[in-house]
Amino acid sequence: MGSSRAGYEIPPGAGINTGRKHEPLPLSELLNSRFWEYKMHFGESYLQAATMLQPVGGMDAIAKAFEQRVGRLIRYKAEVTEIKQNSDGVQVIYRDRKSNQYQSVDGKFAICTIPLSVLTNIKADFSKEHQAAITVGASSYNRAVKVGFQSKRRFWEEDYNIYGGISWTEADIIQMWYPSTGFHNPQGIIVGAYIWSNDISKRWEAMTFNQRLSLAISQGEKIHPGYNQEVSVANGCTVAWGKVPYSQGAWISWEQDSRKKAYQVLNEPEGNVYFAGDYMSYLSGWQEGAILSAHKIVNDITTRVQNS
Amino acid sequence: MGSSRAGYEIPPGAGINTGRKHEPLPLSELLNSRFWEYKMHFGESYLQAATMLQPVGGMDAIAKAFEQRVGRLIRYKAEVTEIKQNSDGVQVIYRDRKSNQYQSVDGKFAICTIPLSVLTNIKADFSKEHQAAITVGASSYNRAVKVGFQSKRRFWEEDYNIYGGISWTEADIIQMWYPSTGFHNPQGIIVGAYIWSNDISKRWEAMTFNQRLSLAISQGEKIHPGYNQEVSVANGCTVAWGKVPYSQGAWISWEQDSRKKAYQVLNEPEGNVYFAGDYMSYLSGWQEGAILSAHKIVNDITTRVQNS
Known part of the structure; x- marks a missing residue:
């Protein structure tokens, strides 16, 4: 008979x-499906579990709130080209992308929050050990790709009674995410692909935006027949973080082995240069990890100065 | 080692x-606990599962919205004392609690939404079969008892990182419910007991309000040490639906057997009297059931009139 857990037809x-x-579903079908491997309880896992809070206005709101408070300390459009150390401390050389002039900042210490995927291509007089660790980290990034559509109507609510959550697919798009707010608004944004497999991502990176959007529509059509009437290339957008210049990847996925070696090396400062960011935490890929890492490094430097 | 599903100490x-x-937890402890029986997946069951929407202002808002629209049709403070049928239809006699006079309403049909627990004590010229079914229903009510406190502070959030959800206990109070809204407000309401076992309810019904509140505090103290500093008898309230005059119970729990017999009898009109309410649905205890039942009966009567 089954239980009511899967819901009712009527x-x-x-x-x-x-x-x-x-x-x-027949047991054999359940066992043959890969759904049970982790997708079944994905929403209960430590990093996904309720209660999940969302900043009003999107995740960017957190970064914007920082900018509001410390924006006067930020040098915008400064592309770091070299990091050098000397007896006085650290010198960071950057290209001012407004004037196209090279400039520099000197300080006793530097906290480097540049993603390792980007840092690996920046000149630096780091030790061989640190440079090697950065190279390992740089090659460990997840090149996530996303596709989103503004849908003409919230067909997932109107036609399927779906209010938030994820549909998992075995197609390239992997997942479709439904909005968890704004229920019954006339329109809504649907995540039409969230790819976190580098093999697929690399294929999608090679496509034009329109190719990605078209493919996401045709693959989504198999989940929601009529999807191609609700969304279109014209109202879609896509990001491949592997191709974003100052990210070159979405988040680092430390392997067990590199956690033991490269990560531990970067956890120690290189002279007066400290490494901070979500990638220097056990919450890599999350703003929480970046903030905890910042706190840690500020404490590390404070302790070092106080003891010197 | 366990998984991260249970969360982290650090x-x-x-x-x-x-x-x-x-x-x-050791497997033996898990197996000895009754938690796994249904409490583990309670939140995934058909009637409790996400996405759960709440009317702004509380569940009462739905009833109030009905009142706003059809309030002019309602006779307030009318306590029904007798239901009679004659060749013209139905006569309902009631005591006007303002004037203390008996009055009556005549109609072709009557839709009776009085809980069976109350209806069983109202004079009516129903058939023996219907009267017997009402008696069975009346004895099938869950006499739920609730206790709530306005807490000095949201200690569950501040001290335990609890944001919504339920703590299950093996004490009389059975459950403590934490608010799912207003996170990080200075104060909050906590449900200190939600009893849905009639054995316990009957003991609690016999207590004074202060006795119930005191007992709820001392039992909750075992779940949250220091609880008695956060809540007090003075900022608590309690309802035992079994003692509420026009409810005499919280919701009906049809047994499988009575669903087959009494429920089926009441599903047919008694002459021109139709029975409607959450108890005449498979969603008993829920407003949804009451509304669906209302729709059904209106359709039944419409069909009958059109075919007559």
């Missing part, structure tokens, strides 16, 4: 309407 | 802080 109602449960 | 963080998972 919802239970008034009078003699006991409802009709969805036909249970 | 959350994973920056640098070499890998975090420390909660010590896994």
